Each structure stands twice: as structure tokens, then as C-alpha cells.
Amino acid sequence: MTTALTTISSKAPQAGVDLLRIVRINEEIKSVVGVAFKINIMALNAIFLAKRAGTAARGFGVLSNELRVFSQDLRDCMGALTGLIHGCVNEVSLVLQDIRHTRLLRQAAEMSPKSQAVPVLRAREIENDRHTQRLASLRKQLKRALEDAFQMVELGGVLAKSAKIEAAYGQSFAVPLAQVSGEFDNIVEEIRTSLESLRRSAFFTGN
Amino acid sequence: MKTTKTIFQEGNHKWIAIVRDPEKPNYLIDTNEYLVTHGGQGLLIDPGGAEIFPAVFSALSSEFDPSALAGIFASHQDPDICSSLALWLEFNPKMRCHVSWLWGSFIPHFGGTAETFTMIPDEGSDLSLDGLMLRAVPAHYLHSSGNFNLYDKVAKVMFSGDIGAALLPPGEDSLFVENFDSHIRHAEGFHRRWMGSNEAKRRWCERVSQMEIDMLCPQHGAIYQGADVQRFINWFDELQVGIVSG
DSSP states (O other), rough: OOHHHHHHHHHHHHHHHHHHHHHOOOOOOHHHHHHHHHHHHHHHHHHHHHHHHHGGHHHHHHHHHHHHHHHHHHHHHHHHOOOOOOOHHHHHHHHHHHHHHHHHHHHHHHHOOTTTTTHHHHHHHHHHHHHHHHHHHHHHHHHHHHHHHHHHHHHHHHHHHHHHHHHHHGOOOOOOOOHHHHHHHHHHHHHHHHHHHHHTTTHHOOO | OEEEEEEEEEEEEEEEEOOOOOSSSSOOOOOOEEEETTOOOOEESSOOGGGGHHHHHHHHTTTOOGGGGEEEEEESSHHHTTHHHHHHHHHHOEEEEEEGGGTTGGGGGOOOGGEEEEOOOOTTEEEEEEEEOOOOOOOOTSSSSSEEEEEEETEEEEETTTTTOOOTTTTTTBBOOSHHHHHHHHHHHHHHHOOOOHHOOOOOOOOHHHHOEEEEESSSSEETTTTHHHHHHHHHHHOOOOOOOO
């Protein structure tokens, strides 16, 4: 008897749960991508503000340039995450389709007197395994990409905090610089919290 | 599991009805599938929905090697007609599905590739099954807007799709119509509601009256044979269709 005959019934609810989890991760990533776009605009404003402040905000200017580079890197990273999550949604959908087909083929094999369905069921099982392996690979890639994003955001947090310190040396521009760097810090913290919850998703931990 | 009944046989030329599954859940409409075999090839007519695939497959495979199916004939696009298509293609990916051109880009949603489909033009066409010519007879708007029956001139058997269908009550499950008058009561509501055009119905009745038909085989209900075939055509000709009561 093929593995498909024995394990397919337990796979069905798991695939449904996985799809639900991926949809939630996708929604969270969409909101992070939106926030990352906001950071890009903020970094641009911070650069202009630092230029206006001149020598008094030279340190802040260096950091705002770094924050702009960070925001672009973050957008690229989110783009890669979105691509991976779409890949996962597609694979889980295929796994769900496989499960239905396999269930019906299994019933056919069980009911057929001459078991003509068995070779087709085996071929289906190989195809199922291929989809399952591809999903497992995408899941690993997504986990790694999330870790990379998290590390990047940690760096962003350090930059934002340093910008807050530099803002204090901005003389007459100290207040607007502090406001900009504070907003930066809040947004980076918001992204960090989102990514932290994504890392804990049962889709990765397997609970 | 469904049962198979050979309704015509002449050498290796056979019509096999795949019917009546006592284990089928009631929420699924009961359907009849038909297998035509000739030479070493088989053509499955309206193979049914995905959920009844195991029952149809197991019944069919008791009579015929499913990997030797050359094709599927889909009378129209409904899910009870051919939503099992992808599963049948697993057995023979080269199998062709013959269907009205109108549904040529709709039915692939059930499965298959561009190579799977042979489009039947509105006026109908001939299909060859190892040299046996079967005729796709137009039955548009009865009920689907792109709809075909399948006629076997040699066997004098006409697969009529939803035309002639009857929703039989529990217990009345004989394969052939036994008492036309009592049977047709189970067909009347179905035809009034599902058949959309009196004009199309008129043309169909005229067309099939001129054909030699020993058996009229619908996709639901019982098969009309002998004098009941013409009796049905006359009854249908008189019926006003395209009506919603209430």
C-alpha cells in the first residue's frame, strides 16, 4: 500500500491550516511593506532637514543617508519576502489540490477489482511529494529571509537610536531632528515587532 | 459502487451504461455515464463529477481498461458532466475531450491542456472510435447554449444528455422506462425549467424524428427504448419549456 493511502487523510487539515497561516503571514508582510515605504519618504525628509541644518547636523546627515540606504534595502528584502510568500501560497494550494485528487484516486483504487488505479496513485504520490518538498524548501527560504529582515531591522533600530542622539547636537534644529529620529525609531520598532511575531508563526515552528 | 449494464453489443462494439450507486450521497444528483467501446478503444460519455469519480472508475474498470480510453465526450460544461476530467487525464494524459467550441476555454478549468480538447462546431461533427463513426448532434439550448447529443448509427443509440432526463424518486430506479405515462411525470418539471428555448426544442424534435433510434439514453433517469423513443419526442414537442412556475 502506498504512503498516499495511509497519510493523505491526516495531511488535509494540516494543509488547510498552513494555507490559513500563510495568508496571515502575507497580510502581516503587506503591512510591513507599507511601513517600509513610509520609512523611505521619512529618510528623504531627514536628509533635506540635515542639509538645511548644515554643519550642526553633520552626524545626523550621515545617519539619515544610512537610514535611506536601510529603507531601500528593507524594501528589497520585503519584495523578496512577498515573492516567497506567494510561492508558498501557490504550493500549499497545489498540495490541497493533490490531497483531493489523491483521496478520489485512493477510493477508486480501493473499489477497483483489478486495482488499475494503483500505478496512477503511485505517480500521483510522487507528484505530491514533489509539491511537499518544494513547499518545505520555500518554508526554509522564507524563514531565512525573515531572519535576514529581522537582522536588518535590528541595524535600523541602532541607526534610529544613534540619529536620536545626533539630533541633540542639532542646535536650533534639535527639536525637528529629534522629532524625525523619534518617528524613525517608532516605525523601526513597529516593523521589528511585526517581524518578531512572524518569526514565531506556527508555520515555521511546526506547532 | 455503480453498476454496469451492457445495453448494446455487436462483437466488440458495445454501449455500457454506468448507473445507480446506492452509496451516493443524496445531495449529489444521480447521473448516468456511458461507455462506447469499439476495437480496442473506448469513449466515455459525460464522465461525471469529481466526487463520483471513484464509483464510475471502479465500475468502468470492471469492464474495460481505463488507460485504453481514447476520449471523453462532454455534452456541455456542467460540473456533473465533466468536473472529473483531471482525474481521468491522470490515466491517459493523451486522452481527447470532445466538447462544444463554446466551452473550449471554460472546461479547461476542470483540467487538461490546449492539446486535450477537440472543439465541436455548432453544426456538429463526426468522431471516429477505431473506425466507428459517432455523430455529435446539435442540441443547443437544451439546456446548455453549447450542447450536443451523440448518435451511434450502427447501434441506433442516441445519448441525449439532459434531454429525456428524469429525477426519479427513491425506489424507482429501473434502467429502462417501464411505464411511459408514470415515468414522464418525473421528467416534466425538469424539462419545463431546464430547457430554455421552445424554438430549439422544435428543431431538435424535427431533427431526431428523422433518425433511427432504438434507445434514447439521458444523463439522468431511465433509458427510453422502442416505441417510447418516439413517444418521448412527441411529448417533448408538445411541452412548453423555459418556464418558471410561481
